[in-house]
Amino acid sequence: MKNLQVNIVISPELYSKNPESSELGHKIVSKSIEMINELGFEDFTFKKLGTSIGSNESSVYRYFDSKHALLVYLTDWYWSWIEYKLVFSTLNIVSSTEKLEKAIAILTQEVIEDNSFSYINEVLLNKIIVSESSKAYHTKAIDKENEKGYYTTYKRVVQRVSEFVQEINPTYEFPHMLISTAIEGAHQQRYFSEHLPSLTDVEKGKDNVVRFYMDLVFKTIA
Amino acid sequence: MKNLQVNIVISPELYSKNPESSELGHKIVSKSIEMINELGFEDFTFKKLGTSIGSNESSVYRYFDSKHALLVYLTDWYWSWIEYKLVFSTLNIVSSTEKLEKAIAILTQEVIEDNSFSYINEVLLNKIIVSESSKAYHTKAIDKENEKGYYTTYKRVVQRVSEFVQEINPTYEFPHMLISTAIEGAHQQRYFSEHLPSLTDVEKGKDNVVRFYMDLVFKTIA
DNA sequence: ACAAATATAATAGTAATACTATTAATATAA
DNA sequence: TTATATTAATAGTATTACTATTATATTTGT
Numbered sequence: 001m002k003n004l005q006v007n008i009v010i011s012p013e014l015y016s017k018n019p020e021s022s023e024l025g026h027k028i029v030s031k032s033i034e035m036i037n038e039l040g041f042e043d044f045t046f047k048k049l050g051t052s053i054g055s056n057e058s059s060v061y062r063y064f065d066s067k068h069a070l071l072v073y074l075t076d077w078y079w080s081w082i083e084y085k086l087v088f089s090t091l092n093i094v095s096s097t098e099k100l101e102k103a104i105a106i107l108t109q110e111v112i113e114d115n116s117f118s119y120i121n122e123v124l125l126n127k128i129i130v131s132e133s134s135k136a137y138h139t140k141a142i143d144k145e146n147e148k149g150y151y152t153t154y155k156r157v158v159q160r161v162s163e164f165v166q167e168i169n170p171t172y173e174f175p176h177m178l179i180s181t182a183i184e185g186a187h188q189q190r191y192f193s194e195h196l197p198s199l200t201d202v203e204k205g206k207d208n209v210v211r212f213y214m215d216l217v218f219k220t221i222a
Numbered sequence: 223m224k225n226l227q228v229n230i231v232i233s234p235e236l237y238s239k240n241p242e243s244s245e246l247g248h249k250i251v252s253k254s255i256e257m258i259n260e261l262g263f264e265d266f267t268f269k270k271l272g273t274s275i276g277s278n279e280s281s282v283y284r285y286f287d288s289k290h291a292l293l294v295y296l297t298d299w300y301w302s303w304i305e306y307k308l309v310f311s312t313l314n315i316v317s318s319t320e321k322l323e324k325a326i327a328i329l330t331q332e333v334i335e336d337n338s339f340s341y342i343n344e345v346l347l348n349k350i351i352v353s354e355s356s357k358a359y360h361t362k363a364i365d366k367e368n369e370k371g372y373y374t375t376y377k378r379v380v381q382r383v384s385e386f387v388q389e390i391n392p393t394y395e396f397p398h399m400l401i402s403t404a405i406e407g408a409h410q411q412r413y414f415s416e417h418l419p420s421l422t423d424v425e426k427g428k429d430n431v432v433r434f435y436m437d438l439v440f441k442t443i444a
Numbered sequence: 445a446c447a448a449a450t451a452t453a454a455t456a457g458t459a460a461t462a463c464t465a466t467t468a469a470t471a472t473a474a
Numbered sequence: 475t476t477a478t479a480t481t482a483a484t485a486g487t488a489t490t491a492c493t494a495t496t497a498t499a500t501t502t503g504t
Contacts (some may be wrong), residue, residue, distance in 0.1 A: 042361070134356050138353060146418060173430075175423065177431075180410070181403065185406065189403070192402065195365055199380050199399075208395075219444070220438050
């Protein structure tokens, strides 16, 4: 994956001005990832962001209509990246079981290496997904936003992996529930393991989250 | 359960003045449940709440330090109520399998009847848990709050049910992960089924969420 | 029954947030 | 070079999440 020149392309619905199109746009995305991690989404503001990139609030607003729009953009970028990894790593594999194994690994693993997609730090972005992304869709405007296509990438990822499940066991009733449970669950378990560890069974050094979901998925569809 | 005189007792950590102790307190809790449902947590304010119960903002602040504190209170009330139902319905049952079945049902079912615990509408409260409760613990202050015991009831519920799992299969490695995955997953699936249905496999009339998690849990620990 | 204590309502005020609008300066492109 | 677009700077607004103060009820102890 290293030196491939690939770009994650984000739907124009998800920004006012494309942050890919300028240096300032890059800085906005890049620094917002850092700052949301540091401050948490609630305490992160466009004013602070503007200041810290040597620009100002109103310039940030030209790229994103709101703080929430930026979070949706980051979330979509993440899922586009995951989809890319998913497609790439299951290409030319014939065994459905093997494809599902790879997929579950990608979906439940912690991201520990910044694959340096230009100005986006995937390690930090993954942390935002774990601790903040649920705020993107837990909003009163969810239905309108869903109609506008804000969550299509995520839905497509779930769909793709559900298809692997269906290839393995065409009679299994709940492939989408199983995959969305594994994805969201893995993020939650990572959050719990750091903050509410008694809700989990994580052990230092072992990647129990991946093992747990791998086991759960394959037993459930067996 | 109907005519039993039982009270849910909430730890004093979770309020400034006990809302159980006055008519105003009752109104605050009762109306806030309605309003958070209507407006969503973001648009709900103490000012609006005060006005709508014929009182005012500052009086609400005497019961709860912040909007967030109120959400944590409501969440704890919910889990205390679930714990009560859990203990009640598994009392005198000897079969661990049967106990776990009852537990999973209680944890994953939609609440459709207001069991009229005085001034709290459990149906609406359950909806808040489904769509807003993750905001209670996805906060930068989580570690401090956890130390103060804000989440002990929830943790105890997970612990109790994990013990049923361990009774059935003492060698299963991840009982806590399994139960917290089922609990949080069920809420998520209910939210998705309403707003992002392609992430689920819900069908009108059938309670697929309960069936899905029941099947998943028992297959996983088999 | 009365004073003291307590609870509540009403009002005002503050710093910060999440924006919008306007203008000025700067870079780029025709 | 001029027109165009981009950005920075500044100012302003309604609202939020809270704090503080005082006046008025209500409850409680004696």
